[in-house]
Amino acid sequence: MKKQDLPQDESNLKSANMTEVLYVTDENDNYTTANSTGWDAKKAALDESMELIYERIEEAKQNVANNVASPIAYFMELNKMDIGVLASYVGMWQWRVKRHFKPKVFKTLSENALKKYADAFGISVDELKNFNGK
Secondary structure (H helix, E strand, O other): EHHOOOOEEEOHHHOOOOOEEEEEEEOOOOEEEEEEEEOOHHHHHHHHHHOOOOHHHHHHHHHHOOOOOOOHHHHHHHOOOOHHHHHHOOOOHHHHHHHOOOOHHHHHHHHHHHHHHHHOOOOHHHHHHHHOOO
């Protein structure tokens, strides 16, 4: 794609004051980089992805409200993490993190373990302990 033809359509990138670096060709047909705020096809894909993420966050919130999951599951989704990422942030095995999704197990966690989770989510321990999904 030629540098002058690089689309600059409205997208989630632009609303977040971000750009994407792409390889393009200049007027001499040499490869170079240029910034783009996105284009319609990419916007449609990003919008669909974000909608799926919002659905997962809402489902996790409902699971906390219904006492099916602990707040850890909700904040993991809210921060767009998966179990592997969260486990590496808190320094625990994945099976242990998954176990902490159970409300009964969550209530028995030590302050130290809660602090690790709270730090990973960028919230206080009180916010984590007192989140009820409502």
